[in-house]
Amino acid sequence: MNNTKSIVELLDNVNIDYLTDAEKYEMIARAERSEYIVASIASAVASVKKAVFKMKSAFVSSSAQHA
Secondary structure, three states, X not given: OOOOOOHHHHHOOOOOOOOOHHHHHHHHHHHHHHHHHHHHHHHHHHHHXXXXXXXXXXXXXXXXXXX
């Protein structure tokens, strides 16, 4: 079960009354940017992993035919 919340949802639980509106918006923008970067890296790693698995299975099947 994958129960994840976005960073902005988690920030709703933090007391930020002492911040100005500009600081709040900046904090939210930075949090969303960080979340996007992490998601992009995770997607890239998954793509590379999938490509390596395909290459590995192609090499294994081709070498098994010559045996």
